[in-house]
Amino acid sequence: MHFANNRLLSTFSPAERVLLEPHATVVELRRGDVLFEPGSDVPATHFPSAGTVVAIVIGIADGRTVEVATIGKEGAVGGIVSDGKAPAYARAVVQVPGFALRLDLRALEAAKARSPYVRDLFSRYADALLAQVMQSVACNAFHPLEARCCRWLLTAQDRSGGNEIPLTQEYLAEMLGVQRTTVSAVARVLQDQGLIRYRRGTIRILDRAAVEQRSCECYENVERHFRDVLPEIRPQKIVDAADGTT
Numbered sequence: 361m362h363f364a365n366n367r368l369l370s371t372f373s374p375a376e377r378v379l380l381e382p383h384a385t386v387v388e389l390r391r392g393d394v395l396f397e398p399g400s401d402v403p404a405t406h407f408p409s410a411g412t413v414v415a416i417v418i419g420i421a422d423g424r425t426v427e428v429a430t431i432g433k434e435g436a437v438g439g440i441v442s443d444g445k446a447p448a449y450a451r452a453v454v455q456v457p458g459f460a461l462r463l464d465l466r467a468l469e470a471a472k473a474r475s476p477y478v479r480d481l482f483s484r485y486a487d488a489l490l491a492q493v494m495q496s497v498a499c500n501a502f503h504p505l506e507a508r509c510c511r512w513l514l515t516a517q518d519r520s521g522g523n524e525i526p527l528t529q530e531y532l533a534e535m536l537g538v539q540r541t542t543v544s545a546v547a548r549v550l551q552d553q554g555l556i557r558y559r560r561g562t563i564r565i566l567d568r569a570a571v572e573q574r575s576c577e578c579y580e581n582v583e584r585h586f587r588d589v590l591p592e593i594r595p596q597k598i599v600d601a602a603d604g605t606t
């Protein structure tokens with residue numbers, strides 16, 4: 361059941377699922393749960409179910425943080441590049457609460473050893489994840505906050521699967537690496553122009569097309585690479601959430 365709720369796992373054949381099912385458990389993740397901290401062991405990979413979103417975050421010594429990747433139902437969190445053989449470098453924190461499938465990394469490694477498809481899928485996913493991180497470096501260096509904020513909203517909407525993103529402005533500020541007052545000013549402009557509505561810890565995207573226009577190219581570049589390397593599991597882009605029915 362939960363294999364179907366994650367787009368990586370949903371591509372597995374019954375024979376591949378049999379390799380993993382005995383080592384998988386369904387867990388409920390709350391907002392703010394930390395899946396791993398820098399330097400910690402990573403014994404398991406988490407596969408977010410539809411609606412669950414996890415941020416990969418880098419912190420610096422003065423306490424500020426910035427997000428480098430957003431992972432939802434199209435992906436997996438933990439041990440993707442190192443296979444769990446190295447300590448975590450970043451922090452993984454739950455952004456949008458929900459369910460995930462937790463899989464023992466040793467079982468995933470065993471499945472890769474037995475299935476060329478599983479091995480190939482995860483090496484392509486590692487490429488797509490690295491592309492997202494690399495694009496974030498350029499984005500954080502070159503693009504203005506409003507464009508970065510719009511990129512983030514589009515990515516989070518695709519990952520969470522709805523046009524309402526349960527998220528405080530404090531949290532959005534941490535993801536973008538800026539002060540809360542700074543992100544509030546940007547959010548107010550977007551709200552005044554009818555692109556979003558912010559209310560009680562929820563950001564609702566009212567005009568997806570306008571948010572896409574205001575986003576930097578980073579959103580589309582990452583999506584295009586994802587489609588190229590993982591055509592079978594690309595994040596489901598929400599084409600038009602303006603009517604509020606998605």
Ligand SMILES: [Zn+2]
Nearest residue numbers: 499503576578
């Ligand atoms: Zn950008």
